Amino acid sequence: MANPIRLLILLSDNNSERMDLALVPDTVEELIEQVKEACKLTGGIRLQYKDIDFGGTFVNLSSTSSIKDLTTIKVIPSVPDADIILEFIDSVPTENSSSLSAHTDSSSLSTNTDSDDTIILSRSPSERLRTKPWPKEFNIPTFSFETEGQLEKGNAEYTKNQTRLTPTSKMLSDILERLAETVFSYKAYPNDADLSDVAQALTKKHPCLRQPDSFNESYGWKLRLKNKMCNYRTQLKSHGLASELMVNTLKSKSREDSLPHPAKNNKKARRGEANYYPQPSFETQESLEEERTLLLTEVKKRNNERTIREKMARTFEFRRQEIVDQKPCIENLMERWPALFQVEEVYLSFILIITNHFFPEIIHTQGFANTLKVFIKNYI
DNA sequence: GACCTCTCCACGTCCGATTC
DNA sequence: GAATCGGACGTGGAGAGGTC
Numbered sequence: 001m002a003n004p005i006r007l008l009i010l011l012s013d014n015n016s017e018r019m020d021l022a023l024v025p026d027t028v029e030e031l032i033e034q035v036k037e038a039c040k041l042t043g044g045i046r047l048q049y050k051d052i053d054f055g056g057t058f059v060n061l062s063s064t065s066s067i068k069d070l071t072t073i074k075v076i077p078s079v080p081d082a083d084i085i086l087e088f089i090d091s092v093p094t095e096n097s098s099s100l101s102a103h104t105d106s107s108s109l110s111t112n113t114d115s116d117d118t119i120i121l122s123r124s125p126s127e128r129l130r131t132k133p134w135p136k137e138f139n140i141p142t143f144s145f146e147t148e149g150q151l152e153k154g155n156a157e158y159t160k161n162q163t164r165l166t167p168t169s170k171m172l173s174d175i176l177e178r179l180a181e182t183v184f185s186y187k188a189y190p191n192d193a194d195l196s197d198v199a200q201a202l203t204k205k206h207p208c209l210r211q212p213d214s215f216n217e218s219y220g221w222k223l224r225l226k227n228k229m230c231n232y233r234t235q236l237k238s239h240g241l242a243s244e245l246m247v248n249t250l251k252s253k254s255r256e257d258s259l260p261h262p263a264k265n266n267k268k269a270r271r272g273e274a275n276y277y278p279q280p281s282f283e284t285q286e287s288l289e290e291e292r293t294l295l296l297t298e299v300k301k302r303n304n305e306r307t308i309r310e311k312m313a314r315t316f317e318f319r320r321q322e323i324v325d326q327k328p329c330i331e332n333l334m335e336r337w338p339a340l341f342q343v344e345e346v347y348l349s350f351i352l353i354i355t356n357h358f359f360p361e362i363i364h365t366q367g368f369a370n371t372l373k374v375f376i377k378n379y380i
Numbered sequence: 381g382a383c384c385t386c387t388c389c390a391c392g393t394c395c396g397a398t399t400c
Numbered sequence: 401g402a403a404t405c406g407g408a409c410g411t412g413g414a415g416a417g418g419t420c
Binding site for chain 1: 405406407408409
Binding site: 168169170173189192230233234 | 387388389390391396397398
């Protein structure tokens, strides 16, 4: 029978615990789980052990064979290279509409979001609505109590004798309204494939709504939804609820015309593209202008990429609105925002724009974050 | 490069259903 | 019965893509 072993777990400089084990686990993963349980830790950790052969230096633990009685184990919160995630953060926005933040995982043991590994690419507070990418499987929301009740009855009827339900206008409004709200929480301008997803998810969840005459038995719902989204955007605009939609309003674009005609002499956004117009953050125009002035100084300093990146991120909304509203010429832009033309910013924006355009599904993945990090380290 | 067709989007309008 | 709401549809301007 193996002898029990005693370990000293170093949690921090002045925080340690004793841990007794009946036997050494076979794998490091098991040991990590046991340490987490014993010390009541959450989040990602890795372990190092005190290597006597090297004068007591802490060495990464790759095998439990290094563990003996009275070994000192050091707990390292999270593993930066292994735990990179992409997520939206609220404080420091940047230059791309699909703004993202790739940073090391800040578990309960770590608050290391300010390391050099952090790629500050976050979204504006106004865009908090769209904090998640388009779901792989669209989750149909819960409708009003009345609608849900009718659907439940309709589905039961459908299961029994394949009878389809013809929704009343009230029910139809409720369904479309809730779907539009949910779709809008992901995308203001969903494409055909997105709407097909929603329509299919709807008829899958509520088979009584299937339309036998249409493609996939859901094409009619897709058309309805497409129309609803258009009306929904108009509705939001009329209530002034979405500034990002307002800048894409044709009438508001042709201000120079005293009697603006819709879509007359206006450059229209490219297919599937709309002006990104984040709301000003909690910071004031004055403070942001001050930040911009500081940036002019910072940009002249050497090896100052991180500070520039941070300040560019912080002034993103301010800069974006300036560009959308005033449409400044390149000379003015270069004069006011020289950092925007630095290689790092151009590369980063380019990579994100291309990726978001062609491979939107990978932009939230860990693999993309890792690749981006390596690219920035090596080439920027 | 010109032309054509298709698609997208905003906008306006119609019309049926609902509310008052 | 008038007012309001909202789904549906038509229209026009613009971009994308294909063809010659």
